[in-house]
Amino acid sequence: xxxxxxxxxxxxxxxxxxxxxxxxxxxxxxxxxxxxxxxxxxxxxxxxxxxxxxxxxxxxxxxxxxxxxxxxxxxxxxxxxxxxxxxxxxxxxxxxxxxxxxxxxxxxxxxxxxxxxxxxxxxxxxxxxxxxxxxxxxxxxxxxxxxxxxxxxxxxxxxxxxxxxxxxxxxxxxxxxxxxxxxxxxxxxxxxxxxxxxxxxxxxxxxxxxxxxxxxxxxxxxxxxxxxxxxxxxxxxxxxxxxxxxxxxxxxxxxxxxxxxxxxxxxxxxxxxxxxxxxxxxxxxxxxxxxxxxxxxxxxxxxxxxxxxxxxxxxxxxxxxxxxxxxxxxxxxxxxxxxxxxxxxxxxxxxxxxxxxxxxxxxxxxxxxxxxxxx
Amino acid sequence: xxxxxxxxxxxxxxxxxxxxxxxxxxxxxxxxxxxxxxxxxxxxxxxxxxxxxxxxxxxxxxxxxxxxxxxxxxxxxxxxxxxxxxxxxxxxxxxxxxxxxxxxxxxxxxxxxxxxxxxxxxxxxxxxxxxxxxxxxxxxxxxxxxxxxxxxxxxxxxxxxxxxxxxxxxxxxxxxxxxxxxxxxxxxxxxxxxxxxxxxxxxxxxxxxxxxxxxxxxxxxxxxxxxxxxxxxxxxxxxxxxxxxxxxxxxxxxxxxxxxxxxxxxxxxxxxxxxxxxxxxxxxxxxxxxxxxxxxxxxxxxxxxxxxxxxxxxxxxxxxxxxxxxxxxxxxxxxxxxxxxxxxxxxxxxxxxxxxxxxxxxxxxxxxxxxxxxx
DNA sequence: TCGCATATCTTTAACGTTAAAGTAGTGTAG
DNA sequence: CTACACTACTTTAACGTTAAAGATATGCGA
Numbered sequence: 001x002x003x004x005x006x007x008x009x010x011x012x013x014x015x016x017x018x019x020x021x022x023x024x025x026x027x028x029x030x031x032x033x034x035x036x037x038x039x040x041x042x043x044x045x046x047x048x049x050x051x052x053x054x055x056x057x058x059x060x061x062x063x064x065x066x067x068x069x070x071x072x073x074x075x076x077x078x079x080x081x082x083x084x085x086x087x088x089x090x091x092x093x094x095x096x097x098x099x100x101x102x103x104x105x106x107x108x109x110x111x112x113x114x115x116x117x118x119x120x121x122x123x124x125x126x127x128x129x130x131x132x133x134x135x136x137x138x139x140x141x142x143x144x145x146x147x148x149x150x151x152x153x154x155x156x157x158x159x160x161x162x163x164x165x166x167x168x169x170x171x172x173x174x175x176x177x178x179x180x181x182x183x184x185x186x187x188x189x190x191x192x193x194x195x196x197x198x199x200x201x202x203x204x205x206x207x208x209x210x211x212x213x214x215x216x217x218x219x220x221x222x223x224x225x226x227x228x229x230x231x232x233x234x235x236x237x238x239x240x241x242x243x244x245x246x247x248x249x250x251x252x253x254x255x256x257x258x259x260x261x262x263x264x265x266x267x268x269x270x271x272x273x274x275x276x277x278x279x280x281x282x283x284x285x286x287x288x289x290x291x292x293x294x295x296x297x298x299x300x301x302x303x304x305x306x307x308x309x310x311x312x313x314x315x316x317x318x319x320x321x322x323x324x325x326x327x328x329x330x331x332x333x334x335x336x337x338x339x340x341x342x343x344x345x346x347x348x349x350x351x352x353x354x355x356x357x358x359x360x361x362x363x364x365x366x367x368x369x370x371x372x373x374x375x
Numbered sequence: 376x377x378x379x380x381x382x383x384x385x386x387x388x389x390x391x392x393x394x395x396x397x398x399x400x401x402x403x404x405x406x407x408x409x410x411x412x413x414x415x416x417x418x419x420x421x422x423x424x425x426x427x428x429x430x431x432x433x434x435x436x437x438x439x440x441x442x443x444x445x446x447x448x449x450x451x452x453x454x455x456x457x458x459x460x461x462x463x464x465x466x467x468x469x470x471x472x473x474x475x476x477x478x479x480x481x482x483x484x485x486x487x488x489x490x491x492x493x494x495x496x497x498x499x500x501x502x503x504x505x506x507x508x509x510x511x512x513x514x515x516x517x518x519x520x521x522x523x524x525x526x527x528x529x530x531x532x533x534x535x536x537x538x539x540x541x542x543x544x545x546x547x548x549x550x551x552x553x554x555x556x557x558x559x560x561x562x563x564x565x566x567x568x569x570x571x572x573x574x575x576x577x578x579x580x581x582x583x584x585x586x587x588x589x590x591x592x593x594x595x596x597x598x599x600x601x602x603x604x605x606x607x608x609x610x611x612x613x614x615x616x617x618x619x620x621x622x623x624x625x626x627x628x629x630x631x632x633x634x635x636x637x638x639x640x641x642x643x644x645x646x647x648x649x650x651x652x653x654x655x656x657x658x659x660x661x662x663x664x665x666x667x668x669x670x671x672x673x674x675x676x677x678x679x680x681x682x683x684x685x686x687x688x689x690x691x692x693x694x695x696x697x698x699x700x701x702x703x704x705x706x707x708x709x710x711x712x713x714x715x716x717x718x719x720x721x722x723x724x725x726x727x728x729x730x731x732x733x734x735x736x737x738x739x740x741x742x743x744x745x746x747x748x749x750x
Numbered sequence: 751t752c753g754c755a756t757a758t759c760t761t762t763a764a765c766g767t768t769a770a771a772g773t774a775g776t777g778t779a780g
Numbered sequence: 781c782t783a784c785a786c787t788a789c790t791t792t793a794a795c796g797t798t799a800a801a802g803a804t805a806t807g808c809g810a
Binding site: 031038070073075076 | 757758759760761764765766767
Binding site for chain 4: 406407408409410413420421422425445447448449450451
């Protein structure tokens, strides 16, 4: 069922061995190349009549405007911004938070007439490795660096190009504008909510603290070494709230998952709920993880929220419609995208830009949390 | 809260008035520019020692590889594929089907080490207009043309560039490889399902037949003029099934919505269900529309499926978990993306490519359809 | 009639890279 | 010691565009 290009009826842009260029059109019309260029880019620089004549000839020969690459080389800009992502792009499209972010970002780049080039760290030849060249070879005017680990090679490569850039979520880099949520405050608010309800025994189901694929209980030393700013800040937020309430952090178990799926949450709950001093409340780093925790809890014979309160993070669309509806931290990812876009566009234009810094989140209290059952 | 670029600690890539280039490094090391180029692109063309010396000097000066634009100009390729979208990109990110498609597409382009450039028709300056220049100015090696109307100016501009291309969903263009679902068969299967259950009075809630924003009952002449292939084929599928069953197409009301949201489905149901000869079954062009129809039906006092059967299209994640669970046509959008990617990559490499053509769909029967209530 | 602004087009010179062909020098088989 | 292959580099010449400055003609007020 295959067919070759030639048979597919595609012809090339050549005729007489020459690719069509401004110069070729110029020869045909009998003017200079510059004038043809002006016909496309500065209509006021030539007479209406000549401009029409040029377009007519161009149309006849099948020329459709100056070559973008030649233009970019000469102008020293591409009108494209690159989005750098650590994982395969398909992960990004499968992650509602990333998609919302891109939605917000694209609304700004589009308004500014910039293209959006998606670049991922995981290249073709490499089996499971990273390809920092991707960032070196992207023809862009600036980068949006989306949630990377401090050590990601792509990050270093991108920053070394000295282009305008914005970092989203992590890591914080001196001199590079940043947008992210106030994760510490968010976690603190979630913790205070459950403290207010009277809980005292907590466990945390976190997604990766560091990008090494580890899964299991994360002891304090590992918590401190966390490479991911977001995870680190959240732990700090929980801890701060607990200690303000007079509880000891050492009694809080942190289970680290190498990703953010329902299955991982399920496994984490399995490990946490069988403990002697079973927690009465679990904080999860994402709604997916939280749903997995709830799933296991129900299988295990616990009722939610009576026996176990669960708080998620993200407020995905499903959060409100599952049973029980999920108490979770709402974050406006699209707005984050908008701000990242604005900050980058402002840099590209050499304008002042709002240094957004940390965005506020809000705790949405639903049915998965309540006061603990009296002993 | 703003700050200027200068204060942000960003420095440029220049020193001594010179931008860093291969040539600059070559001078510094005392070799030709070509040798520096080879150091990056063809390590086997120079001695290991010299190569190291070049990298060392490059590192010292802060040069991080050949400029992508210069390379693209010389090589006459960009290693980027463009995705053309008729609407604002943020719509694409808000549409689960488009996101799944991109997920599949990106898995292929990534494997082939190609960047993905998202280009939309709606440009910056324009208030509500189209910007065909976007396709003319994209520095890409090929296009994925995503579900466009026949008349979309962006389409003509893109095709006129004579680059490798793949059309997704619509329109069918002579000589341009195509991927899409077999919408006629899908609609026919849905119709046959309800015919088998004994239904005889049908209505259809379609998304746009043509891109003019019209909303309301679409009479047969408008149906025939439909610019969107997908909508046209589905109507043909329903009609074929009905007529095979001896029913008259003229008794089937088609309500056209200018988009695909729950609200539009709600309005469509309002118009359709108040008719004298109320239909016992409704076919919707998307699950979103179907959910809106069901919502209105319930408000109107009808029970689903007892009083009204509803069939959706897409099988979005929520389809299985709403009440009643939605009978719908499942389509594998990610697979469509994979195929589109493979077809484009094959063209770029001048290889044979699979001409995917129409992908099969499957009807997922859930709780929103049943036999009609006996009169 | 002169001076000067204006409109319309041209010339020059990069922008940064790499394919292709060329030049030495070195080893090595006959 | 000659012919030939091989390694390690260099030279040349585009790839297609446009910023900046220059040229020429025309109009127009004084």
